[in-house]
Amino acid sequence: MVIDMKVILENIKELVQVEERARTWVAGKEMKELKVLREAFLVISDDQIENFGLMQDFDQKLIEGAEMIMEIDCAGKIVMPGYCDSHTHLVFAGSREQEFVDRINGLSYEEIAGRGGGILNSAKRMEQASEDELYLSAMARLEEIKQLGTTAVEIKSGYGLTVESELKMLRVIKRLKETSPMTIKSTFLGAHAMPVGYKNNRQEYIRLITQEMLPEISKQGLADYLDVFCDKGFFSVEETAQLLEAGLKYDLQPKIHANELGLTGGVQVGVQYQALSVDHLEHIGEAEIKALLGSETMPTVLPGAAFFLNLPFSPVREMINAGLPIALASDFNPGSSPSGNMNFIQSLACINYKMTPEEAINACTINSAYAMGVEHSCGSICRGKLANLIITKALPTYAAIPYYYGSNPVETVIINGEIY
Ligand code: NIG
Numbered sequence: 001m002v003i004d005m006k007v008i009l010e011n012i013k014e015l016v017q018v019e020e021r022a023r024t025w026v027a028g029k030e031m032k033e034l035k036v037l038r039e040a041f042l043v044i045s046d047d048q049i050e051n052f053g054l055m056q057d058f059d060q061k062l063i064e065g066a067e068m069i070m071e072i073d074c075a076g077k078i079v080m081p082g083y084c085d086s087h088t089h090l091v092f093a094g095s096r097e098q099e100f101v102d103r104i105n106g107l108s109y110e111e112i113a114g115r116g117g118g119i120l121n122s123a124k125r126m127e128q129a130s131e132d133e134l135y136l137s138a139m140a141r142l143e144e145i146k147q148l149g150t151t152a153v154e155i156k157s158g159y160g161l162t163v164e165s166e167l168k169m170l171r172v173i174k175r176l177k178e179t180s181p182m183t184i185k186s187t188f189l190g191a192h193a194m195p196v197g198y199k200n201n202r203q204e205y206i207r208l209i210t211q212e213m214l215p216e217i218s219k220q221g222l223a224d225y226l227d228v229f230c231d232k233g234f235f236s237v238e239e240t241a242q243l244l245e246a247g248l249k250y251d252l253q254p255k256i257h258a259n260e261l262g263l264t265g266g267v268q269v270g271v272q273y274q275a276l277s278v279d280h281l282e283h284i285g286e287a288e289i290k291a292l293l294g295s296e297t298m299p300t301v302l303p304g305a306a307f308f309l310n311l312p313f314s315p316v317r318e319m320i321n322a323g324l325p326i327a328l329a330s331d332f333n334p335g336s337s338p339s340g341n342m343n344f345i346q347s348l349a350c351i352n353y354k355m356t357p358e359e360a361i362n363a364c365t366i367n368s369a370y371a372m373g374v375e376h377s378c379g380s381i382c383r384g385k386l387a388n389l390i391i392t393k394a395l396p397t398y399a400a401i402p403y404y405y406g407s408n409p410v411e412t413v414i415i416n417g418e419i420y
């Protein structure tokens with residue numbers, strides 16, 4: 001028997017990111033705007049946001065007919081949509097702190113990769129790891145980011161680089177989708193690095209991806225999107241185009257890594273193939289901004305990777321001034337961003353990229369929801385969307401979230417109406 005149960009969040013100090021009608025994203029000047037209700041309530045029915053408004057307008061009629069009512073007092077606290085982390089690699093085996101130390105001692109990320117470290121190092125460990133081991137460690141990471149407020153996450157393969165190992169990673173992501181309450185999207189990133197054995201025969205690895213991996217992935221329904229690391233020393237624009245074209249034959253929309261290490265044409269090729277997002281963007285010029293304007297591709301910045309690798313900061317202010325939207329994601333992975341803390345990502349966005357707290361929150365909710373294709377159900381407080389919510393500890397205002405960098409402002413997380 002299903003009981004008609006409603007949960008009411010009462011006396012909310014600030015109800016952040018409310019929408020009367022769901023928008024697709026926010027761009028340019030609008031990014032500075034954040035709709036907030038002060039002294040508010042929110043009603044959850046089953047797994048959805050049923051209603052919200054000001055406490056003074058709360059009416060018992062709103063909960064009439066409910067067989068069970070649970071009230072949560074949110075006095076002094078902020079309620080906002082759970083974060084959507086639209087770019088992670090959180091299925092991985094082992095860790096890479098030795099490379100972290102090598103970088104402290106002067107080696108660059110590209111030098112480490114060139115010696116067979118980096119992504120290839122993770123691929124070696126991936127090959128040896130069992131599916132259960134990978135599942136359990138990724139589940140623990142999901143639990144960790146859930147406690148930090150993330151309720152939707154995109155996860156990539158890309159540490160496999162062989163048919164068996166890529167399929168293994170994607171099966172682990174599928175199992176996470178089936179067993180975690182979070183909204184999860186899966187991205188196939190076979191073109192993450194060139195395996196050593198194919199260095200002199202790059203087309204053979206591309207053939208392996210397009211002729212062997214993609215058909216099997218499609219047959220088993222293992223991926224929602226296709227990614228390519230289009231950058232200096234990784235995959236060229238021509239190779240990327242070839243891969244994206246193959247992906248589109250299997251209805252896999254691109255979401256690509258671009259312009260992390262140089263002005264490589266990654267953004268343009270992404271836009272050309274209607275990528276849902278182009279991510280990293282440390283190197284952006286006028287041509288990239290022009291290509292993105294008027295497109296449906298979400299420019300996504302990964303402040304954790306730039307922080308951890310000491311990369312130049314993406315020119316976010318210029319992009320916003322040009323009228324573009326920006327999404328933010330953690331890039332949680334063992335090589336360039338070993339953290340999935342979206343609160344800290346907002347601090348970095350404010351401190352290093354001069355984004356305002358409003359811009360940072362928009363970039364971690366509504367815009368990152370779009371960047372992973374879940375804007376219809378996640379990313380804002382909107383009637384009919386999933387009740388995926390954060391209740392913070394007592395805080396003066398939402399601007400205190402990026403301000404108290406490194407601490408966890410989250411007290412309670414609600415996913416699909418369930419309280420965690
Ligand atoms: O997004 N840039 C490419 N891929 C990852 C890093 C992967 C790794 O170093 O393991 C990133 O930064």
Ligand code: FE
Pocket residue numbers: 087088089257331333
């Ligand atoms: Fe990445």
